[in-house]
């Protein structure tokens with residue numbers, strides 16, 4: 001792959017820069033985290049993406065999570081074709097919405113009722129509105145390093161004094177919009193106790209990625225999610241699991257099945273759309289029934305429950321729900337983890353390879369990574385060299401240190417083997 005042509009991609013990016021801010025429709029795609037320019041893709045199948053210059057890559061981004069069955073899965077393609085023939089949007093209830101809701105409820109026991117929307121961002125935005133409406137309280141606790149989409153009041157990271165007032169993470173978010181957002185470090189029960197202490201009876205809910213996957217990947221420490229469940233319940237606050245990434249990724253019932261925790265509300269997206277734009281949020285009937293038209297919490301969407309998105313998502317879930325896929329994903333994940341750890345060891349490169357099932361992240365640091373502060377110790381220049389080295393070998397990891405990698409059921413043991421072999425070479429030659 002070294003020396004491969006990227007002429008068409010370069011031309012397209014130059015043109016894109018003329019018409020699209022930064023040349024991209026979502027910032028991480030611009031390769032700012034690793035330097036260089038993005039490649040353009042016009043075709044993908046199974047574990048592979050193909051760029052417009054005809055280069056082939058083993059893909060561990062999997063369209064940032066949704067492609068758990070690999071790209072262009074025939075069951076999804078056929079479902080979308082069939083649905084499109086019948087009309088692309090009705091704005092009137094359609095049977096596929098009912099089927100989707102039934103599938104989600106059957107897989108995720110904490111969900112009695114579910115409302116579909118069009119993105120993960122909409123799901124988290126609506127879930128916190130619902131939590132506030134249901135509890136009649138204003139404060140939301142979130143954790144630094146957790147990403148919940150680009151919702152104004154959730155675009156906040158930790159800063160000193162964050163126990164009471166959050167600092168906006170983006171220009172254009174008035175401080176007033178984040179004054180009810182409390183930001184705490186993840187995996188820190190004492191911080192949570194203090195957060196509730198400082199805001200007693202005013203916390204509507206705690207929103208959390210049960211396995212944070214937007215600052216790389218790190219796991220909840222044993223007992224932490226249980227503690228979170230207990231402290232929210234004892235303060236009358238709702239526990240909101242943002243499973244936009246982990247839902248149907250870690251198990252049919254997501255992280256909550258894997259860790260045995262019952263949240264009050266859950267947000268979904270990514271996998272449940274089968275590659276089409278989708279989000280959803282669901283939970284106990286008593287809470288969900290506060291939504292319009294039954295209750296006072298307004299939430300709506302012109303394209304919500306869109307038949308193409310429902311058809312694609314249903315096809316994906318029907319492939320996943322028998323559950324066998326997860327054994328295979330675990331095997332492939334374990335193979336990648338073992339291979340990468342060995343490759344790093346042999347090259348004498350310090351690495352923390354964090355993994356759960358088919359979600360992973362390689363941090364280049366001596367320090368075990370349990371939260372954002374640990375993740376920040378990773379050598380990002382080293383990551384950038386690793387990323388470009390792997391790309392030249394035909395392996396595409398996410399173009400940022402702070403993203404999760406994903407394996408799909410379309411990946412093979414040979415794909416993983418090739419990846420590990422490439423990594424061994426890249427780590428040795430470029431990093432030592």
Ligand SMILES: *Cc1c(COP(=O)(O)O)cnc(C)c1O
Nearest residue numbers: 119120121147148149244245269
């Ligand atoms: C991707 C993601 C979102 C945002 O979803 P969009 O569809 O990009 O709006 C929210 N929460 C988590 C945990 C995510 O991984």
